[in-house]
Each structure stands twice: as C-alpha cells, then as structure tokens.
Amino acid sequence: MMEDWAAAAIETAKRRGASYADVRVMDIRHRDLSVKNGEVGTLAESESLGIGIRVISSGAWGFAATDELTREGIQACAAESVAIAKASSLAKRENVVLAPEASYVDSWQNPFLKDPFRIPVERQMDLLLAADREMRRVQGVTLAEGSMSFRRIEQLFVSSTGSSIHQIKMQSGAGIVATSFAGSEIQKRSYPNSFGGQHTLQGYELVESLDLVGHAPRVAEESVALHSAAQCPEGHKTIILGSSQLGLQIHESIGHPIELDRVLGMEANFAGTSFLTTDKLRKLQYGSEIVNVVADARLEHGPGLGTFAYDDEGVPAQSTPIITSGLFTGYLSSRETARSIGEKRSGGTVRAESWNRLPMIRMTNISIHPGSWKYDDLLADTDDGILMETNRSWSIDDKRYHFQFSTEIGWEIKGGKIGRMIKNPSYSGITTEFWNRCDAICSRDHWTLWGTPNCGKGQPQQTMGTGHGAAPARFRNIRVGVAFSK
Amino acid sequence: MGEKTRKRLAAESERIAERVLALSSADQTEVDISISIDALTRFANNTIHQHVAEQIRTISVRVAIDGRTARVTTNKTDDESLRRAAASAIRLARHQPENPNLLPMPGKQKYQRVSRFFSATADTRAEDRARSIGRVCKTAEKRKQTAAGIFSSGQLQSMMVNSEGLFASYEQTRAEFSVTMLDRNSSGWAKANSPDIARIRPEELAETASQKAADSREPREIEPGHYTAILPPAAVLDLVGFLFYDFAGTAVFDKRSCFTDRIGKKVFGENITLWDDVYDPLQSGPTYDGEGLPRQKVLLVDRGVVRNLVYSRATAKKMKAKPTGHGFFLPNEYGEAPMNLVFSGGQESVEEMVRTTERGILVTRLWYIREVDPYQKILTGMTRDGTFLVENGRIAGGIRNFRFNQSVIEMLGNVQMLGPAVRAAGEESFEMVVPAMKVANFHFSEVTKF
Numbered sequence: 058m059m060e061d062w063a064a065a066a067i068e069t070a071k072r073r074g075a076s077y078a079d080v081r082v083m084d085i086r087h088r089d090l091s092v093k094n095g096e097v098g099t100l101a102e103s104e105s106l107g108i109g110i111r112v113i114s115s116g117a118w119g120f121a122a123t124d125e126l127t128r129e130g131i132q133a134c135a136a137e138s139v140a141i142a143k144a145s146s147l148a149k150r151e152n153v154v155l156a157p158e159a160s161y162v163d164s165w166q167n168p169f170l171k172d173p174f175r176i177p178v179e180r181q182m183d184l185l186l187a188a189d190r191e192m193r194r195v196q197g198v199t200l201a202e203g204s205m206s207f208r209r210i211e212q213l214f215v216s217s218t219g220s221s222i223h224q225i226k227m228q229s230g231a232g233i234v235a236t237s238f239a240g241s242e243i244q245k246r247s248y249p250n251s252f253g254g255q256h257t258l259q260g261y262e263l264v265e266s267l268d269l270v271g272h273a274p275r276v277a278e279e280s281v282a283l284h285s286a287a288q289c290p291e292g293h294k295t296i297i298l299g300s301s302q303l304g305l306q307i308h309e310s311i312g313h314p315i316e317l318d319r320v321l322g323m324e325a326n327f328a329g330t331s332f333l334t335t336d337k338l339r340k341l342q343y344g345s346e347i348v349n350v351v352a353d354a355r356l357e358h359g360p361g362l363g364t365f366a367y368d369d370e371g372v373p374a375q376s377t378p379i380i381t382s383g384l385f386t387g388y389l390s391s392r393e394t395a396r397s398i399g400e401k402r403s404g405g406t407v408r409a410e411s412w413n414r415l416p417m418i419r420m421t422n423i424s425i426h427p428g429s430w431k432y433d434d435l436l437a438d439t440d441d442g443i444l445m446e447t448n449r450s451w452s453i454d455d456k457r458y459h460f461q462f463s464t465e466i467g468w469e470i471k472g473g474k475i476g477r478m479i480k481n482p483s484y485s486g487i488t489t490e491f492w493n494r495c496d497a498i499c500s501r502d503h504w505t506l507w508g509t510p511n512c513g514k515g516q517p518q519q520t521m522g523t524g525h526g527a528a529p530a531r532f533r534n535i536r537v538g539v540a541f542s543k
Numbered sequence: 544m545g546e547k548t549r550k551r552l553a554a555e556s557e558r559i560a561e562r563v564l565a566l567s568s569a570d571q572t573e574v575d576i577s578i579s580i581d582a583l584t585r586f587a588n589n590t591i592h593q594h595v596a597e598q599i600r601t602i603s604v605r606v607a608i609d610g611r612t613a614r615v616t617t618n619k620t621d622d623e624s625l626r627r628a629a630a631s632a633i634r635l636a637r638h639q640p641e642n643p644n645l646l647p648m649p650g651k652q653k654y655q656r657v658s659r660f661f662s663a664t665a666d667t668r669a670e671d672r673a674r675s676i677g678r679v680c681k682t683a684e685k686r687k688q689t690a691a692g693i694f695s696s697g698q699l700q701s702m703m704v705n706s707e708g709l710f711a712s713y714e715q716t717r718a719e720f721s722v723t724m725l726d727r728n729s730s731g732w733a734k735a736n737s738p739d740i741a742r743i744r745p746e747e748l749a750e751t752a753s754q755k756a757a758d759s760r761e762p763r764e765i766e767p768g769h770y771t772a773i774l775p776p777a778a779v780l781d782l783v784g785f786l787f788y789d790f791a792g793t794a795v796f797d798k799r800s801c802f803t804d805r806i807g808k809k810v811f812g813e814n815i816t817l818w819d820d821v822y823d824p825l826q827s828g829p830t831y832d833g834e835g836l837p838r839q840k841v842l843l844v845d846r847g848v849v850r851n852l853v854y855s856r857a858t859a860k861k862m863k864a865k866p867t868g869h870g871f872f873l874p875n876e877y878g879e880a881p882m883n884l885v886f887s888g889g890q891e892s893v894e895e896m897v898r899t900t901e902r903g904i905l906v907t908r909l910w911y912i913r914e915v916d917p918y919q920k921i922l923t924g925m926t927r928d929g930t931f932l933v934e935n936g937r938i939a940g941g942i943r944n945f946r947f948n949q950s951v952i953e954m955l956g957n958v959q960m961l962g963p964a965v966r967a968a969g970e971e972s973f974e975m976v977v978p979a980m981k982v983a984n985f986h987f988s989e990v991t992k993f
Contacts, residue, residue, distance in 0.1 A: 091876050092876075093797070093876045094797070096642065096644070097639050097640065097642060097874060098874065098875060098876025099874055099875055099876060100612075100613045100614070100635050100636070100639060100874055101613065101614040101615065101616070101635070101874070102614075102615045102616070102631055102632075102635060103603075103615065103616035103617065104616070104617050104618070104619070105599075105601075105616075105617075105618050106618060106619060107599065107618065117591065117594075118591075118592065118593060118594060119594055120593070120594065120595040120596070121595070121596045121597065122595070122596070122597040122598070122599075123597070123598050123599075124598070124599055124600060124618045125598065134598075137596055138596075140669060141582075141594045141595070141596055141669045142594070144584075144594065144668070144669035144670045144672075144673040145584070145591040145594040145669075145673060147591075147670065147673040147674060147677055148586065148590060148591045148673050148674075148676050148677035148680055149590050149591060150588070150589060150590040151590075177638060178634075178635055178638040178639070179638040179639070182638065182639050182640075186640075199797070199798040199799075200797050200798065200799060202876070236797075236798075236799060238798035238799065238803060238918070241918055241919070242918055243798075243799060243916075243917045243918045321588070322587050322588050322689065322691060322725070323587045323588070323592055323593075323691075324587070324691075325587055325689075325691035325723050325725060325730075326585075326587070326691040326692040326693060326721055326722065326723040326732075327693075327721075327970065329910070329927075332992070413597040413599055414595075415593055415595050417593075449915075450913040450914055450915050450923065451913055452911045452912070452913045452923045452924055452925065452946070453911060453925075454910070454911070454925040454927070454944060454946070454991045454993075455910050455911070455925065455927050455928075456991075456992075456993060458991050458992050458993070459925070459944075459946055459989065459990075459991035459992070461923050461946060461948075461989075463915055481915075481916070483915070485946070485989060487991070487992065516583060516585055516593075516693045516695075517581070517583055517595075517695075536989075539948065539988050539989060540915045540921070540923060540948050540988075541915070541916070541921070541948070542948065542986075542988060543986075
C-alpha cells in the first residue's frame with residue numbers, strides 16, 4: 058500500500074513539472090502513560106498515517122502533506138506541492154541544487170528485544186505505580202510522578218531518482234520525578250534524567266534495565282534533603298558535570314551551532330544563527346585537545362535517538378568528526394547546504410518529525426569521545442570544586458555563544474572527596490571558552506548515550522529526538538551561581 | 544478553501560463522530576475531531592527557502608468504563624479504524640486501577656458564539672504569500688539588509704460530541720507574519736498574528752524590523768546589572784506566559800504553583816489586573832474545554848492580589864470549587880490552565896516610557912526563556928534582535944545582548960508604566976492581550992558577544 062501511494066505521488070509530481078521529488082509515507086504509533094501521586098495521569102495511544110511530498114520545480118522547493126490517502130487525495134497533494142514550488146520561485150534568488158547522492162533500495166529496522174506495545178499496559182502501569190509508592194513513602198515528598206513513552210515509526214522513503222527505503226524505528230523512554238515543596242522552595246530530583254528520563258532506540262528492555270523502583274527512595278530522599286542543603290556559591294570554580302548534564306551541554310553548545318542551515322542564515326527568524334561561520338571550519342580551536350566530538354547516526358555508535366540507516370533525504374547514516382583534538386572539523390549538513398559550502402556529499406542528518414513536516418537538518422547522535430579517567434580518580438584529583446548532576450534549566454543565546462545551565466543537585470568536592478550537598482547549582486559561560494577549559498573526561502565505563510526527546514526547531518516547529526554520548530567531565534575556572542545572584 | 548469545502552469537512556466530522564459513538568461499547572464515549580489546513584512560507588537570505596502546506600484530521604476518542612478512562616487518537620477514518628480506536632480505548636481503560644475521582648461525562652451545554660473565521664484568510668494562496676514576501680525581500684536588499692521570517696495562513700475546524708448529548712464546535716482562521724532583518728552586526732524583529740489576514744501588514748512589520756536593525760548597528764558592550772527595562776508587549780508576553788500553569792487549581796493542589804500559599808495575597812503591584820477571557824475580541828481559541836465545558840471569564844489577579852484559579856471539573860470537586868471550563872483533554876496529569884490571558888493595561892506609549900527614563904534598557908524581544916526557580920519564579924533568558932541603551936530620555940544606541948535572571952513576581956511588582964493591552968505574539972508563549980511595561984530594577988546578569 059505504502060509503495061502504491063508513493064508511486065502515485067512521484068508520478069503526479071513529475072507529470073506536473075517537478076525536476077526532483079521525494080516522498081515519505083509514515084505510520085507512527087505512540088503509547089504514553091504517566092502516574093502522579095498514586096493515580097493514573099495520562100493513558101493514551103495514538104496513530105498517525107500520512108504522506109509528505111517534497112519537490113523541486115522551477116528551481117524552488119515545494120512541500121505538501123495529506124492524510125487523505127486516496128488516489129485523488131495523493132494526486133491533489135502532489136499537484137499542490139508543485140504549485141507551491143512554482144509560487145516559491147516568485148521570490149527566489151537562485152535555483153536549488155543538491156549535492157549528488159546514489160540511489161538505494163533497502164529495508165532496515167533497529168534491533169530490540171521486547172516490543173513495548175505487546176507488553177500489557179497493566180504491567181507498565183503497575184511498575185510506575187510501584188515507583189510512585191516508593192517515592193511517597195519518604196516524608197516531605199509532595200509530588201511523585203512517573204512516565205513511560207513508546208514510539209513505533211515506520212516509514213517508506215521513495216525518490217524520483219530511484220531510491221526506495223523502508224525503515225522501522227522502535228523507541229522507548231521512562232523516568233520518575235520526586236518534588237518537595239517546603240517553606241518557600243520547590244526542589245525536585247529526577248531519575249535517570251530530567252525530560253521524562255532516558256530515551257533510546259530500544260524496546261521495553263530499556264525500561265526494565267532502569268530499575269525505577271530501586272532508585273525511587275534515593276530520588277525522593279534527595280528531593281527533600283535539598284531543602285536543607287547549602288546554596289550554590291557565586292564565583293569561579295572547578296566543576297564536574299555528570300554525564301547527562303554534559304550530554305545537554307553538548308546538545309546546546311555544540312549540536313545546535315554546527316547545524317549548517319543555522320550557519321547559513323536559514324533559521325535566523327526563529328532558532329537563530331550560529332557563531333560558527335564557515336571561515337572557522339578547520340581553523341577554530343573549539344575546545345581543549347582532549348575534546349573529540351562526532352556526529353554519528355550509525356547503529357554501531359549505539360541505540361540513540363539519532364540512530365538510523367538512512368536520513369529523510371535517502372542519504373546513508375554516517376559518522377562525521379565535529380571536533381578533533383579540540384579543532385572544529387565538521388558541520389551537520391543536508392544535500393542542499395553541503396553543496397552550498399563546497400562539500401562533496403551531504404552528512405546525512407536530515408529528518409522530519411512526522412509525515413506532515415518538511416525534513417530539515419537535525420542533530421543525529423552528537424557525542425563526546427570518552428577520555429581515560431576513572432570517575433573515582435577524577436574526584437580524588439579535584440581539590441576544590443562542585444559536582445553538578447541532572448539538568449533543571451537550560452538557556453543559550455541565538456548564536457549559541459552565551460549559555461546558562463542549572464542542575465537539580467550538586468555536591469561540594471573538597472580535598473578529592475565528595476562533601477556536603479549543594480542546592481540550586483548553576484553555571485554559565487561562553488561556548489568556546491568553556492570547552493577550552495575541559496581538562497578531564499571519564500572513560501568508556503562511565504559513558505552513556507543519552508536521549509533528548511524534545512529538541513525544537515523549524516517553522517512550523519518540529520520536535521525531534523537526538524542522542525548524546527557523554528561521560529562525566531571536569532572544567533576549570535567556570536562561573537557558578539549567577540542564576541540566583543541578586 | 545471555499546465555503547463548499549468548509550461545509551463538506553464539517554459534515555464529514557459530524558458523520559465520523561456519529562459512527563464512533565455507534566461503534567463504541569463503552570459506558571460513555573467522547574469524540575473530538577479537528578481538521579487543520581495550514582500553509583507556511585518561510586524566507587531567509589532574501590529568498591523563499593521552505594514552503595509547505597498540510598491537511599490533517601485527528602479523531603480522538605475517550606471512553607469511560609467501570610470508573611476508568613483512556614484515550615486513543617487516530618487520523619484514519621474508515622469504519623474499521625474507528626471501531627479499533629474505540630476498542631483500544633476500552634482495552635487501555637480496563638487495564639488500570641479504578642479512579643474514584645473520575646466524573647461522568649457532562650451532558651448538553653450552552654456556548655457563547657464567537658466569530659473568528661475569515662474567508663480572506665482561508666482563501667489565501669501560496670502566490671499571495673510569496674508575492675508579499677518578495678516585496679519584503681526587495682526592501683531588505685535595497686537597504687543592504689537580509690530578511691528572514693515566515694508568512695502563514697490556515698484554519699482549524701473542531702468538533703466535540705459525547706454519548707451524553709454534548710455537542711460543541713469551533714472554527715477559526717489564523718494568519719501570522721514574523722520577520723527578522725539582519726544588518727552587518729545587528730538585527731531587528733517584528734511579528735503579528737490574527738485570525739483575520741487583513742490585520743497583518745507584512746511591509747509595515749518589515750519596516751519596523753528594518754529600522755530596529757539600523758538603529759542597533761555597531762552595538763557596544765555595557766556592564767550587566769540592575770536597570771530600568773522597557774519591555775514591549777511581545778517581551779512581556781514571553782515572560783508572563785510562564786505563569787499560566789501556576790493559575791491551575793491542580794498546580795496549587797500539587798504544591799508546584801508559585802501561588803501555593805499566596806492565594807488572596809497581594810503578590811504583584813497595584814497596577815496589575817489579569818483575566819482569562821476567551822471572549823475578548825483580541826483573543827482566539829475554542830470557547831470550550833477538553834471535556835466540552837464552556838470557558839468562563841475568570842478574574843485571576845485584581846490590583847495585584849491573586850483572586851482566583853481555573854479548574855477542570857475533577858479539580859474543582861477535589862478543591863471544593865466550581866469548574867471554570869479550562870480543563871485539558873482527559874486523562875491528563877496537569878488538570879487545566881488559563882489559555883487566554885488578558886491584562887488590563889494602561890495608557891502610556893513606549894515612546895513615553897523612553898522619554899521618562901534616565902538610564903535603562905529598551906528590549907525588542909526575549910529568547911530561550913527557562914525557569915530557574917519555580918516558586919520565586921526566577922526566569923533566565925536572553926535579549927535578541929535589537930537591544931538599546933536609553934539615556935536621559937533618549938535612545939542612545941544599540942548594545943550587546945544581555946542574559947537576565949529575573950523573578951517574574953518581583954517584575955510585576957516593579958511595573959512603573961503600562962501601555963495599552965494589545966494582541967501580541969512572541970516565540971516562547973501563546974498569544975495574549977498584554978501591554979508594554981516599564982519595569983524598575985530588572986536584573987540583566989551577564990552579556991554575550993554580539
């Protein structure tokens with residue numbers, strides 16, 4: 058069926074005058090569950106099936122999408138995409154030209170052990186309610202929450218140049234949060250991460266591996282203990298970031314500025330531009346010499362939310378060196394943007410949230426290579442610092458220079474040992490100055506491929522999942538505490 | 544879209560809703576159907592680079608059975624898919640503990656009529672948007688600037704029915720134009736939206752953005768600190784938008800609202816009065832909530848005192864209050880929220896705010912705002928696209944962008960002047976009717992490099 062719909066769309070687009078067309082038929086299924094203070098919060102499933110048709114005609118782009126999957130509906134949608142392209146050409150400066158790419162006929166599915174949609178909802182709900190009960194056993198917890206989300210994304214990509222690529226992605230996520238209100242303060246702790254926990258391209262085995270119930274008491278106790286913890290000091294300090302926080306630091310201060318559409322001004326009105334202008338490629342010392350970052354969409358990198366076999370332009374998954382021994386060495390690109398800066402081929406990073414959204418450059422798995430430090434050795438080597446874990450807020454300017462993060466919890470490090478708990482930790486800085494102050498990264502044993510399920514970009518805005526492999530890392534002379542300064 | 548298509552889609556939705564009710568074997572069934580037809584033309588570097596159109600219909604089915612409820616959503620309209628949606632919702636509902644707080648679905652309701660469907664918006668063509676953008680890009684080129692932005696138009700038709708006789712429907716059109724003008728080392732921005740495309744004037748907005756970019760050329764760096772801030776409506780909107788969940792009864796019940804233990808107290812300045820009012824002529828959005836209850840006009844803040852919250856039916860019962868028609872689709876964990884904020888506003892213009900300021904910062908737009916402290920309501924974010932130093936009652940030139948860390952509660956206690964409340968559009972929050980504000984002691988904590 059999907060093949061017939063795609064063929065009808067391509068045929069109509071070509072007949073109407075498209076010089077190039079590609080089509081994505083997507084069938085997306087969601088299941089979302091949440092609990093709150095012992096009661097069911099969300100319990101919902103959804104499915105969405107439709108077709109998105111992207112064309113070049115009169116040298117300009119057009120895109121139309123519909124869920125009227127009759128022959129007439131698809132033909133009308135294809136005709137509209139061509140008409141839109143012709144309208145776009147009224148305000149074009151030059152013709153769209155794409156970097157060359159071979160055609161592929163292939164089928165791929167990410168490996169997983171347990172289909173989360175075949176696990177009874179009752180079992181999933183029972184697990185969340187059990188974790189919820191454990192959190193509420195701790196006096197002082199005013200709100201206990203838990204959630205799971207599952208996605209099955211099936212899509213067929215067909216292009217007018219002969220590609221036909223069928224992919225199925227199974228994605229799972231779960232997490233818990235304990236919140237404590239007392240006096241004039243709200244404190245919270247999340248596990249294994251904020252943003253609904255950990256999310257990967259796996260089946261239900263991810264949820265089982267997290268041991269939500271086992272971690273619930275600690276999470277709850279920490280949320281209460283934060284009320285009596287010391288306030289994060291103001292000043293310049295050595296900081297060690299936990300791996301999930303480093304993952305978000307990579308996302309905001311490396312992942313977004315390397316998007317070539319931002320660099321070329323295409324996102325100037327909303328997401329912003331980038332300080333990484335093209336003159337900086339292979340010249341800018343982005344970080345210290347121990348900083349090595351890749352954009353890797355291949356399965357061998359891990360089951361990240363940025364893992365796939367082909368992107369939404371039919372380009373195979375690749376690994377691109379982004380920062381090599383501290384030097385800035387690569388962008389995230391599409392077929393159109395790669396050509397515009399003289400690259401021979403797209404980096405294969407284009408994805409769309411759904412069938413009704415235009416594919417655009419999105420982060421794949423943007424990961425820092427592990428270093429050589431054992432975690433305990435890193436702490437022992439730190440005389441005076443703050444360990445910060447689990448993101449609480451994040452903000453960065455529209456060129457991705459100045460950032461400020463705060464985390465849920467921190468600990469003082471004195472004389473190589475973890476000391477008292479610190480509340481409201483925050484740090485800020487300028488992207489390149491920050492990464493050049495990185496002097497230690499923990500080893501592969503401490504490296505986790507985190508999933509960020511909520512990355513927003515584009516107009517209309519699209520939400521996309523991205524992956525970020527990170528291990529705890531140390532940064533010297535970083536400004537801390539400014540978020541709460543008076 | 545012509546009148547014929549509009550009527551056809553409405554009739555189809557009614558037929559689908561009837562089919563779902565007939566196919567469901569649950570104790571009670573609710574169906575919400577929405578059809579969106581939208582198009583958006585995107586430009587950057589003085590050319591159109593993305594141009595999209597979409598049509599999507601969603602059918603969302605909620606069932607209640609044996610004191611349990613669940614929801615399944617599909618966009619497939621054949622009988623088998625509709626039957627499967629209802630059956631899946633029943634299966635989901637059965638696999639959960641009984642909910643003692645679940646209320647029976649409401650019956651027939653009366654709704655106040657609003658008129659927010661404009662044929663001119665619905666009939667806007669791709670060429671219309673493209674030509675308008677072409678003129679904006681030519682203006683930018685003449686001024687050696689670069690234009691980027693969007694021009695969108697579309698419509699929404701929604702309908703809710705349930706097995707207890709409730710029938711609600713709503714339709715509106717929507718149009719939006721947003722433009723950023725980039726100069727050599729500065730930028731400016733302007734944005735507007737309305738159900739009526741005739742109220743959107745792309746070239747005037749582009750002129751405003753262009754002038755902001757020109758006026759903020761060669762921005763200089765000044766020390767961060769506490770300044771008098773002059774915030775246009777879009778900037779105010781993006782900040783106060785972070786308060787909307789705090790007015791939910793559920794958020795107070797859960798003790799995660801900044802108004803926990805503050806109801807009935809004077810939290811803001813005397814000059815702050817705030818309503819939620821979907822019927823305000825400058826507002827938009829459905830006149831009923833996620834269960835089909837009519838939205839009520841609610842006084843949230845009266846001269847600085849937090850007077851009322853909004854409540855879904857279930858939250859109202861738990862908190863011994865009356866439902867206000869602000870509930871989300873069930874089941875959910877957040878309860879409700881006011882989605883149509885309307886400030887009372889004042890009479891002062893931004894020009895007057897500048898004229899009366901000895902030293903301050905005039906902002907165009909705020910960006911990437913996030914909550915740092917949920918109870919003191921400290922927000923962080925950046926200024927963007929035209930930030931100016933004001934000295935001795937005059938704009939003294941562009942400055943590099945600041946990061947702020949500012950409590951919104953303190954901010955709304957430090958408002959010295961208010962402009963007339965207007966329909967504003969930002970990027971971080973939904974549209975609201977909000978004034979420009981001159982705020983004392985606004986905390987700009989750090990500065991960036993541009």
